[in-house]
Amino acid sequence: MQPAKTAAVLIIGNELLSGKVEEANLPFLARTLRELGIQLRRVVMVLDDIETIAREVRELSASHDWLFTSGGVGPTHDDVTVDAVAKAFGVAAVTSPEMRTMLLEHYKERCTEGHLRMALIPEGATLETTEAIRWPTIRFKNTWLMPGVPEVFRMKIPVLVEKLGQEVPYISTAVYTKMEEGDLKPLLDDVVAAFPEVDVGSYPKWLDPSYKTKVTFDGRDRAQVFAARDRFLSTLPESEPQRVD
Amino acid sequence: MQPAKTAAVLIIGNELLSGKVEEANLPFLARTLRELGIQLRRVVMVLDDIETIAREVRELSASHDWLFTSGGVGPTHDDVTVDAVAKAFGVAAVTSPEMRTMLLEHYKERCTEGHLRMALIPEGATLETTEAIRWPTIRFKNTWLMPGVPEVFRMKIPVLVEKLGQEVPYISTAVYTKMEEGDLKPLLDDVVAAFPEVDVGSYPKWLDPSYKTKVTFDGRDRAQVFAARDRFLSTLPESEPQRVD
Numbered sequence: 001m002q003p004a005k006t007a008a009v010l011i012i013g014n015e016l017l018s019g020k021v022e023e024a025n026l027p028f029l030a031r032t033l034r035e036l037g038i039q040l041r042r043v044v045m046v047l048d049d050i051e052t053i054a055r056e057v058r059e060l061s062a063s064h065d066w067l068f069t070s071g072g073v074g075p076t077h078d079d080v081t082v083d084a085v086a087k088a089f090g091v092a093a094v095t096s097p098e099m100r101t102m103l104l105e106h107y108k109e110r111c112t113e114g115h116l117r118m119a120l121i122p123e124g125a126t127l128e129t130t131e132a133i134r135w136p137t138i139r140f141k142n143t144w145l146m147p148g149v150p151e152v153f154r155m156k157i158p159v160l161v162e163k164l165g166q167e168v169p170y171i172s173t174a175v176y177t178k179m180e181e182g183d184l185k186p187l188l189d190d191v192v193a194a195f196p197e198v199d200v201g202s203y204p205k206w207l208d209p210s211y212k213t214k215v216t217f218d219g220r221d222r223a224q225v226f227a228a229r230d231r232f233l234s235t236l237p238e239s240e241p242q243r244v245d
Numbered sequence: 246m247q248p249a250k251t252a253a254v255l256i257i258g259n260e261l262l263s264g265k266v267e268e269a270n271l272p273f274l275a276r277t278l279r280e281l282g283i284q285l286r287r288v289v290m291v292l293d294d295i296e297t298i299a300r301e302v303r304e305l306s307a308s309h310d311w312l313f314t315s316g317g318v319g320p321t322h323d324d325v326t327v328d329a330v331a332k333a334f335g336v337a338a339v340t341s342p343e344m345r346t347m348l349l350e351h352y353k354e355r356c357t358e359g360h361l362r363m364a365l366i367p368e369g370a371t372l373e374t375t376e377a378i379r380w381p382t383i384r385f386k387n388t389w390l391m392p393g394v395p396e397v398f399r400m401k402i403p404v405l406v407e408k409l410g411q412e413v414p415y416i417s418t419a420v421y422t423k424m425e426e427g428d429l430k431p432l433l434d435d436v437v438a439a440f441p442e443v444d445v446g447s448y449p450k451w452l453d454p455s456y457k458t459k460v461t462f463d464g465r466d467r468a469q470v471f472a473a474r475d476r477f478l479s480t481l482p483e484s485e486p487q488r489v490d
Contacts, residue, residue, distance in 0.1 A: 015446055017285045018463065019275030020417065023268075030264030040262045045288035075427045076447040077437050107427070114430030151451040172265065182320045182352070185359030192322050201260055202321040206396040218263065 012071035037167030053084035071148030282412030298329035316393030
């Protein structure tokens with residue numbers, strides 16, 4: 001099996017680091033990438049600073065198959081992502097004639113210079129649209145510029161699903177047990193050693209009467225994932241109450 | 246005024262990057278740091294990989310006043326944060342006699358080697374406790390090792406509040422307007438230029454009838470923050486409905 005394609009996410013916004021706003025886009029994007037069979041390997045969250053963003057875009061786009069930025073694409077002084085991506089790739093930020101026309105048609109006589117800033121793109125960027133979603137999503141090479149506003153971010157997810165294409169998807173299964181992690185450790189070590197290609201995770205839950213530890217099995221080889229889970233189940237004490245998802 | 250102390254957060258966990266679990270600790274930590282007057286400048290989220298974590302700990306601890314890690318401190322194979330922090334600082338991971346004693350007292354005859362792994366610390370680490378929270382939080386120099394389980398993470402917040410101390414806090418105020426960002430741009434550019442020490446943010450809201458843009462003013466100099474807000478308010482059209490927080 002081909003190794004999974006890799007992705008990074010760069011989340012931009014002073015309001016997230018100050019705790020004034022809770023980040024809400026990453027869970028949607030992470031689940032989407034997972035369903036597409038793409039491995040999200042790294043997320044970085046930075047302030048609205050053009051030099052910092054440009055440096056991150058250079059590094060993350062070079063070290064991953066895909067990079068997704070979230071935030072900083074509006075018309076105001078704190079929206080610097082287009083300029084930063086242009087800087088990262090050594091091109092100018094220019095007005096897209098297509099996007100300018102769409103803005104003029106939408107705002108008509110109310111259209112200001114501020115509105116027209118939303119037509120800025122890194123020179124040479126591709127404008128990605130689908131039949132249903134006509135306002136373009138900007139992509140420069142492997143870097144997708146996603147909006148920060150959660151309602152708009154979610155509207156764009158179908159564009160990614162259509163354009164990124166389906167890789168071999170990840171398979172997940174989980175066992176809920178009433179055993180503590182400390183007691184499970186030898187059982188986990190056994191299955192981890194036997195199935196090196198399966199990602200085995202162990203997550204304690206406090207203050208929940210229904211289980212103490214959730215053990216997860218993940219991978220892109222369905223047979224291996226289920227064989228690992230079944231080996232783990234076969235090593236659990238018979239008296240152990242369990243639920244399998 | 247002294248510049249604010251800076252902080253970074255390193256969030257560790259395959260389950261977060263795969264989208265299986267939503268990260269829940271950052272909003273609490275970000276708000277706590279804000280209230281303490283500490284500027285959170287960077288967040289990085291990585292997989293459960295010891296080399297990756299060690300490299301991030303080295304970089305983030307060297308470039309910020311404080312570093313907080315979240316996750317990877319349990320007893321199982323995917324808990325590698327103590328080993329990674331030890332590696333980052335060039336020390337061994339050793340058993341803390343105090344923590345070993347506490348684990349033996351808690352688990353008694355049920356105590357396994359797995360449980361005792363929770364007594365591992367980077368050699369030379371400080372064990373931070375408060376009167377109310379006796380199970381230690383591990384700190385190595387400027388790096389705090391926080392647990393990933395949200396219920397436990399939140400229980401540790403008072404330790405940070407007590408031990409980090411109060412700096413000059415941040416002041417925040419906000420204006421909600423029915424104007425669009427594109428129309429607000431010249432007003433925002435004016436106040437940004439007049440108050441370079443105030444952080445002015447502009448956040449559009451879609452699908453909300455009560456306002457279109459939230460404009461925020463943040464800083465540690467109360468007089469400057471309110472003067473910036475009042476200048477912005479004085480430039481809004483009189484007919485513009487507005488709410489001030």
